[in-house]
Amino acid sequence: xxxxxxxxxxxxxxxxxxxxxxxxxxxxxxxxxxxxxxxxxxxxxxxxxxxxxxxxxxxxxxxxxxxxxxxxxxxxxxxxxxxxxxxxxxxxxxxxxxxxxxxxxxxxxxxxxxxxxxxxxxxxxxxxxxxxxxxxxxxxxxxxxxxxxxxxxxxxxxxxxxxxxxxxxxxxxxxxxxxxxxxxxxxxxxxxxxxxxxxxxxxxxxxxxxxxxxxxxxxxxxxxxxxxxxxxxxxxxxxxxxxxxxxxxxxxxx
Amino acid sequence: xxxxxxxxxxxxxxxxxxxxxxxxxxxxxxxxxxxxxxxxxxxxxxxxxxxxxxxxxxxxxxxxxxxxxxxxxxxxxxxxxxxxxxxxxxxxxxxxxxxxxxxxxxxxxxxxxxxxxxxxxxxxxxxxxxxxxxxxxxxxxxxxxxxxxxxxxxxxxxxxxxxxxxxxxxxxxxxxxxxxxxxxxxxxxxxxxxxxxxxxxxxxxxxxxxxxxxxxxxxxxxxxxxxxxxxxxxxxxxxxxxxxxxxxxxxxxxxxxxxxxxxxxxxxxxxxxxxxxxxxxxxxxxxxxxxxxxxxxxxxxxxxxxxxxxxxxxxxxxxxxxxxxxxxxxxxxxxxxxxxxxxxxxxxxxxxxxxxxxxxxxxxxxxxxxxxxxxxxxxxxxxxxxxxxxxx
Numbered sequence: 001x002x003x004x005x006x007x008x009x010x011x012x013x014x015x016x017x018x019x020x021x022x023x024x025x026x027x028x029x030x031x032x033x034x035x036x037x038x039x040x041x042x043x044x045x046x047x048x049x050x051x052x053x054x055x056x057x058x059x060x061x062x063x064x065x066x067x068x069x070x071x072x073x074x075x076x077x078x079x080x081x082x083x084x085x086x087x088x089x090x091x092x093x094x095x096x097x098x099x100x101x102x103x104x105x106x107x108x109x110x111x112x113x114x115x116x117x118x119x120x121x122x123x124x125x126x127x128x129x130x131x132x133x134x135x136x137x138x139x140x141x142x143x144x145x146x147x148x149x150x151x152x153x154x155x156x157x158x159x160x161x162x163x164x165x166x167x168x169x170x171x172x173x174x175x176x177x178x179x180x181x182x183x184x185x186x187x188x189x190x191x192x193x194x195x196x197x198x199x200x201x202x203x204x205x206x207x208x209x210x211x212x213x214x215x216x217x218x219x220x221x222x223x224x225x226x227x228x229x230x231x232x233x234x235x236x237x238x239x240x241x242x243x244x245x246x247x248x249x250x251x252x253x254x
Numbered sequence: 255x256x257x258x259x260x261x262x263x264x265x266x267x268x269x270x271x272x273x274x275x276x277x278x279x280x281x282x283x284x285x286x287x288x289x290x291x292x293x294x295x296x297x298x299x300x301x302x303x304x305x306x307x308x309x310x311x312x313x314x315x316x317x318x319x320x321x322x323x324x325x326x327x328x329x330x331x332x333x334x335x336x337x338x339x340x341x342x343x344x345x346x347x348x349x350x351x352x353x354x355x356x357x358x359x360x361x362x363x364x365x366x367x368x369x370x371x372x373x374x375x376x377x378x379x380x381x382x383x384x385x386x387x388x389x390x391x392x393x394x395x396x397x398x399x400x401x402x403x404x405x406x407x408x409x410x411x412x413x414x415x416x417x418x419x420x421x422x423x424x425x426x427x428x429x430x431x432x433x434x435x436x437x438x439x440x441x442x443x444x445x446x447x448x449x450x451x452x453x454x455x456x457x458x459x460x461x462x463x464x465x466x467x468x469x470x471x472x473x474x475x476x477x478x479x480x481x482x483x484x485x486x487x488x489x490x491x492x493x494x495x496x497x498x499x500x501x502x503x504x505x506x507x508x509x510x511x512x513x514x515x516x517x518x519x520x521x522x523x524x525x526x527x528x529x530x531x532x533x534x535x536x537x538x539x540x541x542x543x544x545x546x547x548x549x550x551x552x553x554x555x556x557x558x559x560x561x562x563x564x565x566x567x568x569x570x571x572x573x574x575x576x577x578x579x580x581x582x583x584x585x586x587x588x589x590x591x592x593x594x595x596x597x598x599x600x601x602x603x604x605x606x607x608x609x610x611x612x613x614x615x616x617x618x619x620x621x622x623x624x625x626x627x628x629x630x631x632x633x634x635x636x637x638x639x640x641x642x643x644x645x646x
Contacts, residue, residue, distance in 0.1 A: 008504065009293065009294050009504075010293075010504065043387075046387055047387055047390045047391050047394070048391075050387050050388055050390075050391040051325065051391035051392075051394055051395060052325060054324070054325065054388070054391055054392065054395065055292075055294065055295065055300070055303055055324040055325075055329065056295075056300050056301060056303065056328055056329070056330055057300065057328075057380070057381060057384060057388065057392065058294060058295065058298045058300045059388060060294045087387075088385050088387045088388045088391075089385050091385070091386065091387060092387070249325070250446070
C-alpha cells in the first residue's frame with residue numbers, strides 16, 4: 001500500500017515549499033496582503049509539524065523542510081534542508097513581494113534537490129512539494145513538463161507528491177464556501193481557467209493516508225481528489241498548507 | 255489492615271533513565287521489569303513517555319504499565335498520574351464479580367481521577383527557554399489534553415480462592431499464560447484510539463478480565479516499544495537488552511512480567527517444540543482453543559474498592575535501578591505455585607505433579623544443565639528428591 005511509511009526520526013519526511021513572491025502577492029486577501037496570509041499559513045503549518053513531532057518538550061526530527069521563494073529568481077529561504085527541530089529554533093521567515101513569476105525555475109530547483117536526495121530517502125515517506133502561487137508564470141516558460149518529470153520520481157513508499165495552492169478567485173466556477181466540508185477536485189470540470197487546469201495536471205491524487213490525517217484535522221477531502229487547493233480565502237490557504245504537513249507519523253493500519 | 259495488604263515493596267520506575275531487565279524475587283514469584291527510553295529521548299536527554307509502577311505484599315500484587323501518548327500534552331505526565339492512580343486503586347479493591355463489573359469500576363475510578371489530574375495538566379509549567387513555535391505547539395496540545403494508554407492488574411494469591419483481575423485501554427499488550435504454557439483467552443486487544451485523558455477521562459472502553467489464579471503461571475504487560483508481535487520469551491528479552499546497549503528502541507519500551515510457576519513454556523524457550531510455543535501473535539480471542547477456568551464464585555464479589563490506610567504503607571517508596579542479574583538467564587529463580595494457588599515457600603513439600611520421583615530428578619537435572627533454573631535451586635530440589643527416593 002503506497003504512502004504508508006510514517007514520518008519518524010529515522011525515516012523523516014522531506015517537504016519542499018515553493019512559494020511565489022511575485023509582485024501580485026502584495027494584493028489584498030481577506031483584508032490582508034496575500035503575502036501576509038501566506039506567511040501566517042506557513043507559520044501555522046510549522047506549528048502543526050512541531051506539534052506532530054513533539055514528545056514532551058522534545059521535537060523529534062520527523063520532518064525535513066526546504067523552502068524556496070521565487071519571483072524572477074529562486075531564493076533558498078532556510079539555507080538548505082532543515083529538520084523540523086531546527087525549524088522550531090529558527091522560526092518561519094516572513095515574506096515580502098518581489099517582481100516576476102518564474103515558476104519553472106522553482107520546480108527546476110526542487111528537481112535538483114530531489115535528485116540529490118532521493119537515494120537517501122529509500123526508507124522514508126515519499127517526498128512532497130508544496131507549491132503556492134497566485135497566478136500564471138510570466139517568465140521562464142511552462143513548469144508543467146518539469147512537474148510531470150518530478151511526479152515520475154519515486155521511492156518505495158510512492159511517487160513524489162506535488163500539491164498546488166492556487167490563491168485566486170478565478171480558478172473555480174463555484175468558489176468553495178466551507179473549506180471544512182469541501183471534498184476536493186476530482187476532475188477538471190469545476191475549473192474556470194486554463195492555468196487552473198494546468199495546475200490540476202501538476203497535482204498528485206491525495207493518498208488515502210493523507211486524507212485520513214486531514215480528516216483528523218476536521219477536513220473532508222476525498223482520497224483520490226487532486227492536491228489542488230484553489231481559492232482566495234485564508235481558510236483555503238490554511239487547508240493547503242495543512243495538507244503539506246499531513247504525512248502519517250504513526251504506522252498505518254490497513 | 256489485613257496482613258496480606260501490608261506493602262512489602264512499592265516500585266515507581268524512573269522515567270529519566272534506563273532500567274535494564276531486572277529480576278526481583280518476591281513472596282509471590284519472580285518479577286521481571288525493564289524500562290528503556292526511545293533513541294530520540296536518549297539523544298535529547300529527555301524523560302520517557304512510558305511509566306511503570308508496581309506494589310506487592312505477601313500474597314497481593316498490583317502493577318500498571320502506562321504508555322503516554324507522544325503527541326498529547328506531556329504524555330509522560332498522564333502516564334505517571336494514571337499509573338500511580340491505578341496502583342493505589344487496584345490495591346484496595348475486592349475481587350470483582352466479573353469482567354463487566356471490573357471494567358465499569360475501573361472506568362469510574364479513572365474518571366474520578368481527573369478531579370486532580372486535570373488541574374495538574376492546566377497548571378503544568380513549561381520551561382522558560384523554549385522557542386515560540388514549540389510553545390505554541392505545546393499549548394495546542396495542552397488544550398487537547400495529556401493522554402496515556404495502559405495495562406494493569408491485580409493478583410490476589412492468598413486464601414482459598416486466588417484471583418487475577420486485568421484491565422487495559424489502548425493497544426499495549428497484556429498476556430496471561432497458564433500452567434500448560436498456553437495463552438489464557440483474555441479477549442480482544444485494545445486499539446490506539448482508546449486512551450485516558452487526564453482532563454476528560456476514559457476515551458473508549460476499558461477492557462477487563464477476571465478469573466481464578468490457580469492455573470495462571472505468568473502475567474506480562476508491556477508497551478509496543480518492545481517491537482514484538484508475540485509474548486516476549488526470555489531469549490527475546492535478552493536479545494533486546496543486548497541490542498539496546500548500542501541502539502535504543504525507536505519508541506519508549508517498558509515491561510512488567512510476573513512468573514508465578516515453573517514452566518519452560520512461560521519462558522518461551524526455543525528448545526520447546528513448535529506446538530508448545532506461544533503462537534498467538536496478538537492476544538485475541540481464539541474460540542477453537544478455550545482455556546477452561548474454574549467458575550467464578552467469589553463469596554465477596556462486590557467490586558467495591560477498599561481504600562488502603564495511608565498510615566500503613568510499606569517501607570519502599572521509590573526505587574533506583576537494580577543491576578541486572580548475573581549469569582546467563584534473565585530469570586534467576588522460580589517460586590512455584592502450590593496446587594492451592596498459593597505461592598510455595600522454600601522448604602515446603604515440592605514436586606511436579608504427575609511425575610515420578612525419578613522423572614522429577616531428570617527434569618531438574620536437565621533444567622540445571624540447560625540453564626533453565628539456578629544451580630542452587632536445582633541442587634536443593636535434587637537433594638530433596640534423592641532423599642525422598644532413598645527413604646522409599
